[in-house]
Amino acid sequence: MQRPVTRREFLAGAAAALAQGSGVCSPAPLNSAPAPAVSQELEEFDYGAVELTGGPLKQQYDRIHAAYLGLENDRLLRVYREGAGLPAPGAPMGGWYGRNGFVPGHALGQYVSGLARIGRTTGDAACHAKVWALLEGFALTLGNGNRVFAAPNAANLWPCYILDKHLIGLIDAFRLSGLEPARALIPRVFSGALPYLPVRGRDRIGRRDPPYDETYVLPENLFTAHDLTGDQALLQRAKAYLLDREFFDPLAQGMDVLPGRHAYSHVIALSSAGKARLVLGEEKYLRTMRNAWNLLRDGQQYATGGWGPDELFVEPGKGLLYASLFSTHDHFETPCGSYAAIKLARYLLCATGEAQYGDGLERVAYNGLLAAKDPDGQGDYFYYSSYNAQARKGYYPQRWPCCSGTLVQGVADYVKDIYFRSAGGIAVILYAPSRVYWQQGGASVMLEQKTLYPLQGAVQLTVACGRPVAFTLQLRTPSWSQSAPRVRVNGNVVPSNMRRGFATLARTWTDGDVVELEWPLSLRTEPIDDLHPRTAAVLRGPLVYVERNPKAAPARGSSPLDMGKLQPVAHAPTLLAAGSRTFAPFFQVRDETYAMYFDRA
Numbered sequence: 001m002q003r004p005v006t007r008r009e010f011l012a013g014a015a016a017a018l019a020q021g022s023g024v025c026s027p028a029p030l031n032s033a034p035a036p037a038v039s040q041e042l043e044e045f046d047y048g049a050v051e052l053t054g055g056p057l058k059q060q061y062d063r064i065h066a067a068y069l070g071l072e073n074d075r076l077l078r079v080y081r082e083g084a085g086l087p088a089p090g091a092p093m094g095g096w097y098g099r100n101g102f103v104p105g106h107a108l109g110q111y112v113s114g115l116a117r118i119g120r121t122t123g124d125a126a127c128h129a130k131v132w133a134l135l136e137g138f139a140l141t142l143g144n145g146n147r148v149f150a151a152p153n154a155a156n157l158w159p160c161y162i163l164d165k166h167l168i169g170l171i172d173a174f175r176l177s178g179l180e181p182a183r184a185l186i187p188r189v190f191s192g193a194l195p196y197l198p199v200r201g202r203d204r205i206g207r208r209d210p211p212y213d214e215t216y217v218l219p220e221n222l223f224t225a226h227d228l229t230g231d232q233a234l235l236q237r238a239k240a241y242l243l244d245r246e247f248f249d250p251l252a253q254g255m256d257v258l259p260g261r262h263a264y265s266h267v268i269a270l271s272s273a274g275k276a277r278l279v280l281g282e283e284k285y286l287r288t289m290r291n292a293w294n295l296l297r298d299g300q301q302y303a304t305g306g307w308g309p310d311e312l313f314v315e316p317g318k319g320l321l322y323a324s325l326f327s328t329h330d331h332f333e334t335p336c337g338s339y340a341a342i343k344l345a346r347y348l349l350c351a352t353g354e355a356q357y358g359d360g361l362e363r364v365a366y367n368g369l370l371a372a373k374d375p376d377g378q379g380d381y382f383y384y385s386s387y388n389a390q391a392r393k394g395y396y397p398q399r400w401p402c403c404s405g406t407l408v409q410g411v412a413d414y415v416k417d418i419y420f421r422s423a424g425g426i427a428v429i430l431y432a433p434s435r436v437y438w439q440q441g442g443a444s445v446m447l448e449q450k451t452l453y454p455l456q457g458a459v460q461l462t463v464a465c466g467r468p469v470a471f472t473l474q475l476r477t478p479s480w481s482q483s484a485p486r487v488r489v490n491g492n493v494v495p496s497n498m499r500r501g502f503a504t505l506a507r508t509w510t511d512g513d514v515v516e517l518e519w520p521l522s523l524r525t526e527p528i529d530d531l532h533p534r535t536a537a538v539l540r541g542p543l544v545y546v547e548r549n550p551k552a553a554p555a556r557g558s559s560p561l562d563m564g565k566l567q568p569v570a571h572a573p574t575l576l577a578a579g580s581r582t583f584a585p586f587f588q589v590r591d592e593t594y595a596m597y598f599d600r601a
Helices: 007-018 055-069 073-084 108-122 125-139 159-177 180-196 219-229 232-240 244-252 263-280 284-300 320-327 334-352 356-369 403-412
Strands: 042-044 050-052 419-422 425-428 434-440 443-451 458-465 469-476 497-499 502-509 514-518 523-527 535-540 543-548 567-569 572-578 581-585 597-600
Touching: 042 334, 050 055, 050 108, 055 108, 055 125, 055 403, 073 108, 073 125, 108 125, 108 159, 108 403, 125 159, 125 180, 159 180, 159 219, 180 219, 180 232, 219 232, 219 263, 232 263, 244 263, 244 284, 263 284, 263 334, 284 334, 284 356, 334 356, 334 403, 356 403, 356 543, 419 434, 425 434, 434 469, 443 469, 469 514
Parallel strands: 425 469
Antiparallel strands: 042 419, 050 434, 419 425, 434 443, 443 458, 458 514, 469 502, 497 502, 523 535, 535 543, 535 597, 543 581, 567 572, 572 581
């Protein structure tokens, strides 16, 4: 039995990790076996390679950075200290997270993960210090028996669900905050959870039917944990929990097995399919992800990119998305669902290099995650987006719900969503004020993006490099645009080849080169489903527009709208008006009521 790590040993390990240089650990994986060869068209940048410089994504990013940095460490650790019989200062958390909550202590690893990601991106030492303090406090509660769960009884244990969060917290603390003891804690945390884990994976059907725990969300992080530690038990359990027979294999064969399943957990499970493809070298997982993506897009999706009314996938072709406008206020589990959808998009972008997955990423990032209401600092978090005729953004009834964990992770990942490396250069997926730094042909390169997108369609990219360097710049052409953009380099129109939805520019770049492109942000409507083509949402470019403070709609129907009357507001061109009715991007709505779907006049 392993003895507890002492505070002195924990802090010594953290200090040693920082003494290695930059403070970011990137040693070779302990798993020395080469990964099977799989085709990857694009690669993600490291968190430290990209910075946000302005715009709505950065505004939300900065607010979330401050909100999670402000969470009190003693409160977060109290539930674990209570279980270990240690002094437990700090006010009780309550809600889902508290001692007698729905899933006590469930999100600690996600808070650690999000802070490590933000710290790596921004260089904020306070984020890393908080990561170290939280993991030090957690480690001191494990005891000789490696007590990893805070729940006082088995009914609230959810071992797979919580282990998944613990693992990503430890992985990101090690990789991004330079905390060597975090890697050493991985086998201990897994060992402590093992007696409570099922031997084989199992599916979850519906929203409330047993078994409620979700083995199938675990493989992605188990594979990574094995890579960092070399522990074969982690690898074997990752394989055992892949949802092949019930979910992945039917999807790979083109079957629609989504209806009736819990929406978020099965989409986040597709990230485990993406990781399994890379680790096991099986291309069936790419077919799985592709087919799942198409089924989501074509039969499950609202205009925002959200899905899963009442957290369940619907049976397509029966008008059930339309029916949901009148049967529920819970249309999309927003921070969780957005996080899952964006991760799936990144796996597919890397595997295929196809811009269509960037279109889906853009849709849910700007109309889902960016549209989430900010937390209030007391544990109240936005959970469901509502698409009813007179909806309002509110908080989940219980504090510290699951979306409190995915919110910080998803927002921290904005820097992962904008740029991707290609074999010969770089691909721009999202248009947002930002900078990216990388090495190309032995030269240091920086690409800076200036834009008011998504509120305006013009984008300017400036190259900075110490010497001329050849690379290919790929610019995603959004699927909603009517045509390929006119591209200028240093003021001159240049031809660009279209490839997989990207306008590509292959040339030798010099310091100060400027690329300009623009898309007209034309208005369009998007029907809610095939059986109700007249009930539609209004979109302008990538953004869903909603009516602010609408009048009461008919009991069984949506307010009529004559699209031809919609015009930009003179003093506020990002707003639209039709007579006395005002329309704004969904992400700009705060506490007012709104309507998203209308009957086209």
